[in-house]
Amino acid sequence: MPGEWVSxxxxxxxxxxxGFVSTFFIVLQGFYNVGATPSQAVSALAVLCLFQGVMGIxxxxxxxxxxxxxxxxPGSAILLSYNQPLGGFDEAVGAFCMSGALMLALASVPRIARYIEKIPASLSSxxxxxxxxxxxxxFVPAFExxxxxxxxxxxxxxxLFIYKPLVALPVALGVLFAYFLFQPAVQPVVAASVHGVELVAPVFTLSSFINLSIPLFVVTLFSQNIPGYLILRNNGYATHFPGTLFVTGLATSCASLFGCHNLNLAALTAAMCAGPLASHDKSLRYIASCAAGGTYLVMAWFAAGLVSLLSVIPSQIILALAALALFSTLADALRDSLKTEPYYPAVATLMITVYFPNFFHVSSSFWGLLLGTLFYLIYNKKRLG
Structure with missing residues (x-):
C-alpha cells in the first residue's frame, strides 16, 4: 500500500x-584530535557515509x-579523548586498519567469537x-x-531531551549553527567545494596498535556490533554473527585507506528500521534500511559542505556539544556496567580508565580493561570458592 511505503x-x-546529524561532529573532532587535516576529515566522513550506504543497501x-x-x-569518543603522541594522521590510519584486521581475525575463528560474547559486557561498558x-x-571550560x-x-x-529526545540534538545543533552563521565577520575555513577523497598511506606501529587499535576493536565489538546483532535477533531476524563481523572488519580495513575509523552494525538506526515503527510487516522492513542507505549516499556527496558549516564553530563548543550528544551513551554504559553482579570489577575498570596514568605510553582505557578483567577473574574465583 502507498501508506506503507511512505512509512x-x-x-x-x-x-x-x-544518526548523522547527532554524531557527525563527534566523528570530525575525533579525526582532528588524531592529526587529520580538514580535507582529510572531509574525505573520511564522505567515505564513511558511502560505505554505510552501500553496505546497508x-x-x-x-x-x-x-x-x-x-x-x-564510541570509537570516535576514544579518538576524542586520545592524548598520546602520534607521528601523524597516517599512524592513526594504521591503527584503524589494524582494528579492522582484529575484527577479521575474530570472525575467522567462530569459536573465539562465541567466547568473546561470554566476556562480561559490564567491563567493556x-x-x-x-x-x-x-x-x-x-563541558566546564567551554561554558566558562x-x-x-x-x-x-x-x-x-x-x-527537548526530556520531552522529544529524538529531536533534541538536531535542534540544539541547528541553534548553534544559526548563532554562529549570523555573527559578523565569521567565515568558514574549509571551502564547501572540496568534495574529493584522499588516500592516506597507513603507518603501522606497536604503540598505535596498543593505544588505539585494541580499544577501538573492543568498544566497537561490545558497544556497536553485539548490540546491533541483538537488536536484529530480538526483532525476529536470524543473523550469522561471525559473518557480520567479517564484513564490518573487511570494510573497516578498506575504508581506513581513506582515513576512516571503524564501521559496524548500527544500533539506533537498526532499532528504527527493524522495529514496528517502520512497518508491521516484518518482511518489508528491509525497505526502510535501504532508504537509510540511500540517505547516507546523498549525505556522502554533501560532506564537504557540512564540514565547512561546522568550521565556523570554536572547537571548545563542539566538544561541549559532543559531551551532550554522548550523554545517553554514557548513561547506558554506566547502567550496563552495574547491571549484573559482581559490581566491583566494573567500578575498578571505570576508575582506572578515568584516573590511571598512561604508563609506557599506553592509554588508560587499555589498562582499565586489562586490570579490570584480571580483577574480575580473581574476584570471581575467590567468591566461588
Whole structure:
C-alpha cells in the first residue's frame, strides 16, 4: 500500500538523518584530535557515509533483512579523548586498519567469537563510561569561555531531551549553527567545494596498535556490533554473527585507506528500521534500511559542505556539544556496567580508565580493561570458592 511505503521510506531516511546529524561532529573532532587535516576529515566522513550506504543497501537487498550499518560513535569518543603522541594522521590510519584486521581475525575463528560474547559486557561498558567521563569534563571550560551560547544550547537540548529526545540534538545543533552563521565577520575555513577523497598511506606501529587499535576493536565489538546483532535477533531476524563481523572488519580495513575509523552494525538506526515503527510487516522492513542507505549516499556527496558549516564553530563548543550528544551513551554504559553482579570489577575498570596514568605510553582505557578483567577473574574465583 502507498501508506506503507511512505512509512518505510520516511522511517529509514529519518533514522539515517538522526544518526548523522547527532554524531557527525563527534566523528570530525575525533579525526582532528588524531592529526587529520580538514580535507582529510572531509574525505573520511564522505567515505564513511558511502560505505554505510552501500553496505546497508547491498545487505538488505541480498538478505531481505533490515541490515543497517554505522560508524563507531564510541570509537570516535576514544579518538576524542586520545592524548598520546602520534607521528601523524597516517599512524592513526594504521591503527584503524589494524582494528579492522582484529575484527577479521575474530570472525575467522567462530569459536573465539562465541567466547568473546561470554566476556562480561559490564567491563567493556565500564571502560567506555570512563572514556566518556573524561570527555565530559570538556563541558566546564567551554561554558566558562562561552557561557551565553553554551548555556542556551544546553538548555534547549535538556528541555527537548526530556520531552522529544529524538529531536533534541538536531535542534540544539541547528541553534548553534544559526548563532554562529549570523555573527559578523565569521567565515568558514574549509571551502564547501572540496568534495574529493584522499588516500592516506597507513603507518603501522606497536604503540598505535596498543593505544588505539585494541580499544577501538573492543568498544566497537561490545558497544556497536553485539548490540546491533541483538537488536536484529530480538526483532525476529536470524543473523550469522561471525559473518557480520567479517564484513564490518573487511570494510573497516578498506575504508581506513581513506582515513576512516571503524564501521559496524548500527544500533539506533537498526532499532528504527527493524522495529514496528517502520512497518508491521516484518518482511518489508528491509525497505526502510535501504532508504537509510540511500540517505547516507546523498549525505556522502554533501560532506564537504557540512564540514565547512561546522568550521565556523570554536572547537571548545563542539566538544561541549559532543559531551551532550554522548550523554545517553554514557548513561547506558554506566547502567550496563552495574547491571549484573559482581559490581566491583566494573567500578575498578571505570576508575582506572578515568584516573590511571598512561604508563609506557599506553592509554588508560587499555589498562582499565586489562586490570579490570584480571580483577574480575580473581574476584570471581575467590567468591566461588
Amino acid at each position: 518505510l521510506v520516511s522511517t529509514g531516511a529519518s533514522a539515517a538523518l538522526i 547491498g545487505f538488505s537487498l541480498a538478505t531481505r533483512k533490515p541490515y543497517a550499518f554505522a560508524w563507531s560513535t 565500564a571502560m567506555l563510561a570512563g572514556v566518556l567521563l573524561s570527555l565530559a569534563k570538556s 569561555t562561552y557561557p551565553l551560547i553554551v548555556g542556551l544550547v544546553s538548555g534547549i537540548w535538556l528541555l
